[in-house]
Amino acid sequence: MFIEQGPIRPPSEAGSLLIRVTRNCPWNRCAFCKTYKKEKFSRRPLADILQDIDTVRRVAEQVEQMSRQQGPAGRVTAEVVQEAGARHGHLHYHVAAWLYYGGKSVFLQDANSLIVKTAELVQIIKYIRSVFPAVDRITTYARANTAARKTEGELRELREAGLSRIHMGMESGSDTVLKFIQKGITAADLLEAARKIRGAGLSLCWYIMPGLGGREYSREHALETAAVINAGNPDFIRFRTLSVLKGTPLYEMMKNGEFTPLEEDEAVEEQRLLLASLQGVTTAVVSDHILNLLQELEGTLPGDKDRMLGIIDRYLALSPAEKANYQLGRRAGVYAALDDMKNPNRYRYVEKLLRDVDGPESLQKTLDRIRRQFV
Structure with missing residues (x-):
């Protein structure tokens, strides 16, 4: 049996069932992205989507039968997942893993499912809920201008059908940066989308890219992104630190001297400026991507703001040698948090790795190479 699935989903949807509603990205011009380059956007036929949902139901029934034969009390265990x-x-x-994680969350792929006509999307969401009554969370990606074109009433229809959250690539609140990276949206689009999404009772998650303005626009990127967050008050912001990938327009801009990427410390300083500038919001800050140097930088505003700034300040107060150790240790997967440096065995291991790196310039190249492997 087979269903069609797209190439990506948010890290927070790792345990979700993936149902492909559209193929690729209708914009597909962002300078930093290579995911859908050379791929044509299309909407999948409704009948094919519903057939995929039926196929998942049949697979789920088979997995549940296996679990009754092997799993304790019929539960889908890790062993059942592997055997399936x-x-x-x-x-x-995939379906067994989804059931193992509870079978309650579904993510609609690909990059902009909200472009589908509202009535059709409502039908898809309702069908998922009817076939899988245990599902209590359905989410999707959407572009800001697509969401802004929907009426608040349409978005409310989607919420009432069962849509829970919209993941949205904000990237930056600076119109200068958004234009530079060819995002195809404006800060006004982001705010109009936020107003309608939150007004409809949907959860909104904005993705932000530290470093996206380069050295040229770093301060503007931080301050204007904070200003848009302050005005939009999304439920979540998630950091996705920039890594400039070969094969993207931004990589060519970098080679041509039009874009200067930030080093690790500069990206952290930019994050601090952004975080310090957030006022009057009740947003959850999440740093769940492997490209983030300080992945422990998480909390809910306003209560956790000082604690999160303290994490950044603790890193920035490290000596140059300690920073180099943490940067390499974090990128090599030895450290997950600053406290991991207190483990003498881990620290010595990273020091040994550092001895094989010839100076600061070589360290930066090593860090860049490792980061590119993650995306």
Whole structure:
């Protein structure tokens, strides 16, 4: 059995069932992104989507039968997940893993499912909920200008059908930066989308890219992004530190001297300026991406603001040697948080790695190379 699935989903949707509603990205011009380059956007036929949902139901029934034969009290265990994959392939593994994580969350792919007509999207969401009554959370990606074109009433229809959250690539609140990276939206689009989404009772998650303005626009990027967050008050902001990838227009801009990427410390300083500038919001800050140097930088505003700034200040107060150790240790997967440096065995191991790196310039190249492997 087979269903069509897209290439990506947010890290927070790792345990979700993936249902592909559209293929690729209708904009597909962002200078930093290579995910859908050379791929044509299309809307999938409704019948194909509903058929995929039916296929998942049949696979789920097979997995549940396996679990009754092998799992304690019929539960889908990790062993059942592995056997389902080994015996039947990827789809069975994916569905079994979804059931293992509770079978309650669904993510609609690809980059901008909200572009589908509202009535059709309502039908898809309702069908998912009818086939899988345990599902209590359905989310999707959307572009800001697409969401802004929907009426608040349409978005409320989607929420009443069962849509829970919209993930949105904000990237920056600076119109200068948004234009530079060819995002195809404005700060006004972001705020109009936020007003309608939150007015409809949907959860909104904005993704922000520290470093996206380069050295040229770093301060503007931080301050104007903070200003848009202050005005929009999204439920979540998630940091996705920039890594300039080969094969993207931004990489060519970097080679041509039009864009100067930030080093690790500069990106952290930019994050501090942004975070310090947030006022009057009740937003949750999440740093759940491997490209973020300070992945422990998480909390809810306003209560956790000082604690999060303290994490940044603690890093910035490290000596140059300690910073180099943490940067390499974090990128090499030895450290997950600053406190991990207190482990003498880990610290010595990273020091050994550093001895193989010839000076600051070589360290920066090493860090860049490791980061590019993550995306």
